[in-house]
Amino acid sequence: MKLHVDWTACDGRGLCTELLPELLARDPWGYPVARDGTAEPAVAPHLRAHARRAVAQCPLLALRLVAR
């Protein structure tokens, strides 16, 4: 399971970086950066609930969980 960011929708508000600090940091302009350096960070099973919450809370609906 991976976290996909729709970059055309993301406005770098930063809620996801608060709800998934293990996976995401913020770049100098506020946009989320995957800590593992990948384009779509892998979501470990123990983080799935947090990831779902981040997806639900994103104010721009820019996040999606994809099965890859």
Added chain:
Amino acid sequence: MTTSTTVPVRRPRPAPAGTGRLLGAGAPDLRTHLARHGAVPAAGPRLIAEIERSGLTGRGGAAFPAYRKLAAVAAGRRAVVIGNAAEGEPASAKDRTLLTHAPHLVLDGLALAAAAVGARRAYLYLPAALVGPLRAALAERRAARVDPVPVDPVEAPDTFVAGEESAVIARIEGRPALPRDKRVRPTESGAFGAPTLVQNVETLAHLALIARHGADWFRRVGTAAQPGTFLATVSGAVARPGVYEAAYGTPVAGVLDLAGGADQALRAVLVGGYHGAWLAGGQLGAGMDRDALRPLGASPGAGVLVALPWSACGLVETSAILDYLAGQSAGQCGPCLHGLPRLAAEFGLLARRDRHVERLAQRITALAPFLQGRGACHHPDGTVRLAGSALAAFADDVSAHLAGHCVAVGRPVAGRAVVAGWSR
């Protein structure tokens, strides 16, 4: 000018020999085209197997195997095919040259692809200036009833990202030509939700020749992994800048020689376009194909070659390209929108020999993780790749610039413009 054109008797025409396949045998009008190449062969799904045997790869820059896209789209229903001639790359002129000199080869390929995948709609996405001549060519074909599927020309805006696959599909749907977030592959669901084939026009032209002369003929030139010829746009410090056709695997220096060669030793050559990489002057014996260029950090891309003389500064040229690329961001994705101008600004300080900025080279490379993989398209990735390639290829000049001078100073100036010499 319309002439009534009857479809010639189906006699097989001799296959083009050598590397003059696309441009050498091109004809702007339908009558000459049919006389030279013969009628469009009947085509169906069997064509896809022939394309697979031929090893045809996409000529738009990504070199994706053409048969895989065809097969994926053919598996769906009510497909759409799009010929992509947007050519947003300023240093490339091959697509418009091909459409000017051999439009019917491209349109044959589009018709054949449409038949092979069972498409009901076909589009040709091209710059505004070419729409008029293309409509004339389409009128000729309509009169001769050559195309079973009608082709709609769609005007492409003159921006760098307009030729990106999802931007093409957006424009065909009537929206702005901007890349979109990738949910499903276009071959599954693209324009109007239909399975969509987007192919560069040069790929379609090769397809039209393979349908007539077969996969074995196609593989006679080129390399095993990248068979056939490609169109190279050569510019910069060469005697005759222009579009030339060469076989894959031809050494870079050999392709430059087609354009009259350089009359002096070259400092570097930009290979693959504005998202490509710099090859140092000593590496020009490498073949123009993916396997030969990969160890050098480069790839043929869309066949762009820009020759840099010793009198020009690679960092200055790269900085100008980075400024342009930053300005060409679609403006949709934060990392690209903000990161590229920052990268261009930092690189600009380096190009201007600003001595007072500490650790400039490290600051530039530190931006890479903020730009790679974070965007709806690969515009930021390609731009970062160019910047990194310049820092490596011109490493001696980086040190010189940080110390306040430039390797190119003192050399005789060979001509005026270099990188942006290809004007429209």
Added chain:
Amino acid sequence: MASALWYAGRGTGLVALVMFTVVVLLGITTRSGRTLPGLPRFAVAALHRNVSLAAVAFLALHMLTLLGDPYAQLRLVDLVVPFQGAYRPLWLGLGTLAADLVLALVVTSLLRRRLGQRAWRAVHWLAYAAWPVALWHALGTGTDSGTAWLRAVAAGCVLAVVAAVIWRAGAGFAETGPARRRTGAVPVRRAEVRVLAATGDPRVPALRSEQHR
């Protein structure tokens, strides 16, 4: 009993107004992408949502208690269709209108993922219409209109919202604003640009490339 309902109607109405004022303030803060003391961004957003639901509860109570009050002469239809009331139809109608707008805001927000961002956002802008209509209703209707304490509460609400809207429209609003403005990038589709001849002549110090930013 009737006067108890009347008191309850006025009380819940006032509480609902103050709560919706807080909701507007929290909504603007959410949009700014900033934290509040002790509240990370996701908590600010959650508080905005939760206070709005609580405010809706008080609004519902306000409407139901007044439905039972004989002096208000409310019929069920007056709870949804504005300006049809028997007693003070204009002021009542403003309240109904505000309630209808709030209903749209809440329903679209609960169904945001289904509706998609664009549709949700288009409706959510109506919040800037719903609040003043509710305030206007509060000032004009009911037996407390014109009293000093109601005017004081209303003035407080207005001051807070006006200050927040001025902040919203200003330059320093979004937390990420300053960093993004520094790049000079403008998120609109620019006219296509051309690289001009970047001269290879190193004697020319400046780069000559023109572009829009």
